[in-house]
Amino acid sequence: MxxxxxxxxxxxxxxxxxxxxxxxxxxxxxxxxxxxxxxxxxxxxxxxxxxxxxxxxxxxxxxxxxxxxxxxxxxxxxxxxxxxxxxxxxxxxxxxxxxxxxxxxxxxxxxxxxxxxxxxxxxxxxxxxxxxxxxxxxxxxxxxxxxxxxxxxxxxxxxxxxxxxxxxxxxxxxxxxxxxxESPILDSVTLHEPRYTYDMNLSVDTRKYWEPGEGEVDFGFTNSGVQEIVERGNRMVPRVTTELCERLGTPTADIDLLVTNQPNRMFLANWRESLGVKPERHPDTFDSYGNLFGAGVPVTLAKARDDGMLRKGDLLVLSGFAYAGDFAAATAVRW
Incomplete structure (x- = not known):
């Protein structure tokens, strides 16, 4: 390979x-x-x-x-x-x-x-x-x-x-x-939870978003409440990250740099606590840039690199989850 x-x-x-x-x-x-x-x-x-x-x-x-x-x-x-x-x-x-x-x-x-x-x-x-x-x-x-x-x-x-x-x-x-x-991708883990696919969607009553009508198009959770999303996020990210590290034969506490998506402060704190990763090894850009959705991981990684947080030979792990919890993924790189 x-x-x-x-x-x-x-x-x-x-x-x-x-x-x-x-x-x-x-x-x-x-x-x-x-x-x-x-x-x-x-x-x-x-x-x-x-x-x-x-x-x-x-x-x-x-x-x-x-x-x-x-x-x-x-x-x-x-x-x-x-x-x-x-x-x-x-x-x-x-x-x-x-x-x-x-x-x-x-x-x-x-x-x-x-x-x-x-x-x-x-x-x-x-x-x-x-x-x-x-x-x-x-x-x-x-x-x-x-x-x-x-x-x-x-x-x-x-x-x-x-x-x-x-x-x-x-x-x-x-x-x-x-x-x-030179900086090899070691392995990846992905997790699909299709049953949660419908829990986040456009909120436009009964019309299609392109059809004329009253009321603003918005994004929101539908069938599940915020607490359910919190529970899924708290569970899914440690799960895929732990499975990835088990494949590599490395405890999660030995991750040199963990870069996740940046949905809010609560998730960031819960993830690093669950995985045993110290705050200084889990960069946080939420207060500066907000939730950047898919761009959160690469933007945070680029900033960590520029700030000197990555050293040659470090185990870099990128991890996170999406939407209302229908997808999660993690990958490891030997920097």
Whole structure:
């Protein structure tokens, strides 16, 4: 089996920093929630509603590929995999537009827009790319995650005062994978729980989201309450992370750096406590960027790398869960 390495990561965060006061309702009744699940970050970034997901990807990818070339390494891209929180190229996806923006010639043989797996889609796409590269179907892959809900959706006057509106942020995280053993991906674990698929959806009463009608389109939990989501998240992330470490023959407490998605402070604290990982080995970007959904893992990883938290030989574990708990995944890299 051909070894596959996570060669580089990068991120792009919009310049506009938005504080909690942006979301205050006239009576401020909904701004300061007592619910830990809905307690807002101090800050988050907002994209301009006119910006597209592929524009954010380009701003993150271009410097990364230039850096790879500057090291004298091959930056040719055989695969492009993308995940966008709110797809703005709803028919043909953002991957092809990104390839065009980057001027990649010839165009990659593989362009895949991954719609599912949400907040942990970065690990999902890593697993897909690793499988293709390890089988000889490609030699390199570009992985891109975009969170674009906050500035386009929850910044709208009709939405910004809702209790969950301050939680999301916008940003983009990207990575470059390549055949080789310089920073090898060791193993991956994925867990599907299809019975929870219907528990998070668009909330538009009985109409389709594209049909005219009154009332705002919103995102929310349907058949299950917040407490059920909390219980699933607290259970699923330690489960996939522990199974991964058992495969590697390594206790979870020996993880050098654990990078998870960043849904809220409560999950972050519960996960590291359950796994026995010290806070200094579990970077937290929630208060700076909010919940970046699928971009949370690569953005947090890029920041940890830039902050000197990763050393050569470290065991890096990426882990998290998605939506209302219908998917969880973990992967390990020897940095």
């Amino acid at each position: 051909i070894p596959v390495s996570l060669v580089d990561v990068d991120a792009f965060l919009p310049e506009r920093v938005v504080g909690a006061d942006f979301y205050l309702s006239p009576d401020a009744a909904e701004a300061d929630s007592d619910n830990h699940f809905l307690r807002a970050p101090a800050e988050r970034r907002h994209i301009d509603p006119r910006e597209t997901a592929s524009q954010l990807m380009e701003r993150a990818v271009a410097p990364m590929l230039e850096r790879i070339r500057a090291r004298g390494e091959d930056a040719h891209v055989d695969m492009v995999l993308t995940n966008v929180t709110i797809p703005d190229r709803i028919i043909n996806g953002s991957g092809a537009e990104l390839v065009n923006r980057l001027g990649l010639k010839p165009a990659p043989e593989w362009i895949i827009d991954v719609h599912n797996s949400g907040c942990i889609s970065f690990v999902h796409m890593m697993k897909i790319a690793r499988q293709v590269i390890a089988s000889g179907g490609a030699r390199s892959a570009l992985i891109c995650n975009v969170a674009n809900m906050a500035g386009q959706f929850f910044a709208r006057p009709e939405m910004r005062h809702r209790r969950h509106a301050p939680i999301p942020g916008d940003g983009c995280g990207v990575a470059f994978l390549r055949a080789g053993d």
